[in-house]
Amino acid sequence: MSDRSLRGMRLGSQSMETEAGVEPAPRQRIEYRTEDGERVFVTFAQEAEVPTTWTAKSGKEARIVNGDSQQEEATDKPARTHWDMLMERRSMEELEETLQKRLEIYRERHSL
Secondary structure (H helix, E strand, O other): OHHHOOOOOOOOOOOOOOOOOOOOOOEEEEEEEOOOOOEEEEEEEOOOOOOOEEEOOOOOEEEEOOOOHHHHHHHOOOOOOHHHHHHHHOOHHHHHHHHHHHHHHHHHHHHO
16 A cells, blocks of 8 residues: 555645646737826737726726727627616516515515
8 A cells, every 4th residue: 555655745736747748828918008108018818808908007097009999999888787687578567566566475474
C-alpha cells in the first residue's frame, strides 16, 4: 500500500499537468481614452464582446478609441423587466381578476 501513496505531494495545490502544447486563446488589445487624454489598454479574448466604455484606474470613464460606439449603443435594446414579461403573458383584466381572487383568499384566512 505504501508504494501507491503520494508521498510529499500537497494534494490539490499543485498540478501534475504541464503546459507543453497548450496554446492560449487568441487575444485583442483594445485602447480606451478618458476625456482628459489618459490612455487605458485592456486585453480581451478575440471572441469577447468589447464594451464601449471602461473605468480607468483613476476612476474616470474612458471611451473606446476607433470604435463605432454610437452605433452600438443605438442598437442595444432596453432591458426587459419582470413587469414587461408579465404583461406579455397577461392582460390587465386577467391580472386584476387574479389579484381579487388572492385578496379573497387572504381575507378568508384572517377572518378565521
